[in-house]
Amino acid sequence: MRNSRADVVEAALRVLDAHGLENCSMRRVAAELGVQPSALYHHVPDKQTLLALMADEIVRGVAAPGAVRGSAPGATPGAAPVAVRGSKAGPATAADLCRALRTAMLGVRDGADVVATASAFRLGASSVEAALAELVGADGARTLLLYTFGQAQSAQTHRQAAAFAALADPSRVSADAEAEAEADLDASFDRGVEIILAGIDSLR
Amino acid sequence: MRNSRADVVEAALRVLDAHGLENCSMRRVAAELGVQPSALYHHVPDKQTLLALMADEIVRGVAAPGAVRGSAPGATPGAAPVAVRGSKAGPATAADLCRALRTAMLGVRDGADVVATASAFRLGASSVEAALAELVGADGARTLLLYTFGQAQSAQTHRQAAAFAALADPSRVSADAEAEAEADLDASFDRGVEIILAGIDSLR
DNA sequence: ACCTGAACACCGTTCAAGT
């Protein structure tokens, strides 16, 4: 047995993070595994399904202080495992969950696009939605979730544009300015979450 | 003079609406115009730019009860012109603007994806953002806008999944059920906007 | 079960050349 489905998803995430969604082709994933393109179709029916599996992997582990779904204790092979802030079995807040989801999506190149495209209809991030719903109700959960998607996508697109601009003109790009822009994006996200939470409270 | 840049954008939007983003290739757009693929590069530097122009066209006219930017009075050739509700020169509310933006994106197949991908960094929908900011402030505007993006994308993805399911099994799909699902999505969107507006008010 | 090799019908983009 040479490769498993998990190997394929892992390799695909490596290619995604290194080369972006645009260049994350079946052929490149196959090359990453040292295998012919056609071999992938033994593990996965098509590219769309592979993208959905990648999205699941990116988002996996976000909604879980204690009650995870199906992950073996030691084996977390995919993207960086994201811990919910203050995850000492303490009750995570809705804001924590949203931040963790955002961090997970921003942790892989084009991760927000992959998750937004693949997961919105097939659930995917639905364990997060369920956790949020328990804290703030169904409507609030959905609002927070969709805002988080939109903001992550926007932040990631901004990031790429900045990277592209830096490539074209490296004259006046400091690491400081980059970090500052990133901090602005983070702060903007937090303010949005604050607004939504205030709205949920005031309508309760 | 055979074709203008506007002709190319128009043709591309026709192909998009008919065949979806996945099949909206430069070669198909060229075929739609009865021209060789290479001819497009006389009007547009690359596909990414064409997508950005399409996004602008989809969103054009949304933020405009009176003060439009650059559209000649009679000529609106692109996608369906979207009027803001109660657009009798009356002051559009923030909710109206968000609904109009959503309607514009949902009006073209995969429109939300095109706008979200192409416009987030290059502004694009920024005239809408400016109009919203005047009504609810910068943070509120951004929150509403990103929520609207996320919700429209999710709604559109749902729609496609439903269409796909109907193709696979047309046995029990009523037009009623379809309309009902659509109405649910609309209502869910409105509740999200309500929450955000309440949050903006309560933090003011 | 897992993979190779070859093929099919496509892509975006470039570039010389025509009118």
Next chain:
DNA sequence: ACCTGAACACCGTTCAAGT
């Protein structure tokens, strides 16, 4: 200015055949 024709380096997916 606008377009053609040909080419280059790619795609996703299928399918017979190997082990």
